[in-house]
Amino acid sequence: FSSPAWWKESCIYQIYPASFKSSPNNKSGWGDIKGITSKLDYLKDLGVDILWLSPIFKSPQVDMGYDISDYKDIDPTYGSLDDVDELISKLKDRDMKLMMDLVVNHTSDQHAWFQDSRSSKTSSKRDWYIWQPPRYDADGNRQPPNNWALILGEANSAWTWDEHTQEYFLALFTPEQPDLNWRNPAVREAVHDVLRFWLDRGVCGFRMDVINHISKVSGYPDAKIIDPSAPYQPGHAHYANGPELHNYLQEIHSEVLSKYPTITVGEMPFVKDDSEILRVVSPDRNELNMIFIFELVDVDNVPGSFRLTRHEWHPRDLRRIVSRWQNVMQECNGWNSVFIENHDNPRSLTRYVDDSDQFRDLGAKLLALMQSTLSGTLYVYQGEELGMRDLPPEIPPEEYRDIESQNFWRKSLSLYPNNEKGGLDDARKTLQRKARDHARTPVPWSPEGPNAGFCDEGVEPWMCLNPDFTSYNASAQQNPPEGSGEGLTVFQFWRRALRNRKEHANTFVYGTFTELPSNATEEVFAYTKTAADGKEAFVVVLNFSGKEVEWAVPEGVSVERWVAGNWDDDGADKGTSGEIKLRAWEGLLGMVK
Numbered sequence: 001f002s003s004p005a006w007w008k009e010s011c012i013y014q015i016y017p018a019s020f021k022s023s024p025n026n027k028s029g030w031g032d033i034k035g036i037t038s039k040l041d042y043l044k045d046l047g048v049d050i051l052w053l054s055p056i057f058k059s060p061q062v063d064m065g066y067d068i069s070d071y072k073d074i075d076p077t078y079g080s081l082d083d084v085d086e087l088i089s090k091l092k093d094r095d096m097k098l099m100m101d102l103v104v105n106h107t108s109d110q111h112a113w114f115q116d117s118r119s120s121k122t123s124s125k126r127d128w129y130i131w132q133p134p135r136y137d138a139d140g141n142r143q144p145p146n147n148w149a150l151i152l153g154e155a156n157s158a159w160t161w162d163e164h165t166q167e168y169f170l171a172l173f174t175p176e177q178p179d180l181n182w183r184n185p186a187v188r189e190a191v192h193d194v195l196r197f198w199l200d201r202g203v204c205g206f207r208m209d210v211i212n213h214i215s216k217v218s219g220y221p222d223a224k225i226i227d228p229s230a231p232y233q234p235g236h237a238h239y240a241n242g243p244e245l246h247n248y249l250q251e252i253h254s255e256v257l258s259k260y261p262t263i264t265v266g267e268m269p270f271v272k273d274d275s276e277i278l279r280v281v282s283p284d285r286n287e288l289n290m291i292f293i294f295e296l297v298d299v300d301n302v303p304g305s306f307r308l309t310r311h312e313w314h315p316r317d318l319r320r321i322v323s324r325w326q327n328v329m330q331e332c333n334g335w336n337s338v339f340i341e342n343h344d345n346p347r348s349l350t351r352y353v354d355d356s357d358q359f360r361d362l363g364a365k366l367l368a369l370m371q372s373t374l375s376g377t378l379y380v381y382q383g384e385e386l387g388m389r390d391l392p393p394e395i396p397p398e399e400y401r402d403i404e405s406q407n408f409w410r411k412s413l414s415l416y417p418n419n420e421k422g423g424l425d426d427a428r429k430t431l432q433r434k435a436r437d438h439a440r441t442p443v444p445w446s447p448e449g450p451n452a453g454f455c456d457e458g459v460e461p462w463m464c465l466n467p468d469f470t471s472y473n474a475s476a477q478q479n480p481p482e483g484s485g486e487g488l489t490v491f492q493f494w495r496r497a498l499r500n501r502k503e504h505a506n507t508f509v510y511g512t513f514t515e516l517p518s519n520a521t522e523e524v525f526a527y528t529k530t531a532a533d534g535k536e537a538f539v540v541v542l543n544f545s546g547k548e549v550e551w552a553v554p555e556g557v558s559v560e561r562w563v564a565g566n567w568d569d570d571g572a573d574k575g576t577s578g579e580i581k582l583r584a585w586e587g588l589l590g591m592v593k
């Protein structure tokens, strides 16, 4: 359904630089660029084609680099421009590429542009950001221009008062991340210039952070009240996919992207409407190659609310969401990004399957089997290939380093200092279930403690490691010690799955997805993938439950044999027609006649 392209067939691996690998003699406890360069053979062996680095630019690190103070320089914590050049050239030696994270909805408040903007109302950069005079309530008290809430954890106002010039500026995420005013053509030109700078240096493209937030509706109307007890409300109806978004994206394309062979993926929180999404990813629109649709990773958010909320879900929701986007993109000639993890969500293993010691490997492999057989460009988040799981509950919220978690916890402490109505217990539960910290623990490279090869011994890592590194680490997974068992490790399973996906790209990357009926209790997600020329088809059957269930091979699907599975026997002895028994968390890949 779609013409082939290198960026469609590539496997993209997301690196969270602070936690990937610290090079020898780096005493900071943070990962760095040289550390990344030292692991390219590992990544190549896994089957990765493109690295996407979360931001490594100069930054005060209020939001781990998503607050940039200089787009054309590297934060000294991570290294230098020379290190990036070296990384690009070593990637090239291995036929691999580099993608950067473009964070241009907002800058850091330490960026020279903002410093200038806030210096006076007559600054030439005043209009580079979004400034508004206050409102006054009936008692004559100063109030922000509207009721929009900050996104990252605190639920305060999205407007910050500037004493010096007596106006508010808009900063949707934290007050240290003021939003750029994209209505100003000079801002857009400055962004184009940043893109050119990196493309000329040899990067192949960009992941664009909250790119759908760049156009705000004019007049800044109040948001609908979702939580009557809160003074500020989620305002995304007024800035997610705002009125000028498509014009701005098309302008980036005509001014910059059309002149380079690039890959682009936009982050688009809060938007689920297919026509709106297709506007961005349809090739004839010249906007972006693909976007991250958050419907699946937001499945356990209270609808309409932010991330740090809890909502129950059932495997049928996962089925419905995955099927929906497979179908929409193939019917409308769009393109999917296939992903289930990133640095903003807990580990998929804990969240969608079962991370207990008993089922951990099966669960991680089940998700690998699903993702490696879906149509679209595949993204793997660091540690996903190792079956990393969330932090255990013994680690207290005080150990969490993310600004979102910290703001949320501080707010909870102030609301329920004595755990009134169990408020603190509840907040702890939310962090345990939803904190971004779970995905940000350092990658364990070896079983040797206390730092597991992430950084030098004697150096304190910037955040705690997951204590299970003695058994789950890259060295044990990539080259398991002799006698450690018959089956594949999670890493080996991923490696096999990625090779299989490449070998059968016509079927897995580009093929037609058809959902098959589930089992009676609806935990089985089954589908076929068929190559466009009809020469090859596979069936994928995934039991999203820890129970043994029966699933009937539908009439019209004739399975020749099961070729792979997440249980060590690859499902070899199973029947291929009628009712088949699926074991706990079992996933099967079958060749269709």
Ligand code: TEU
Binding pocket: 063, 066, 067, 103, 151, 173, 209, 210, 267, 269, 270, 294, 298, 301, 305, 306, 307, 343, 344
């Ligand atoms: O994330 C956007 C973001 O905040 C999402 O978490 C989104 O709001 C959520 O999924 C919807 O429920 C990006 C970065 O990935 C994140 O790390 C940054 O903190 C944020 O932008 C600000 O730059």
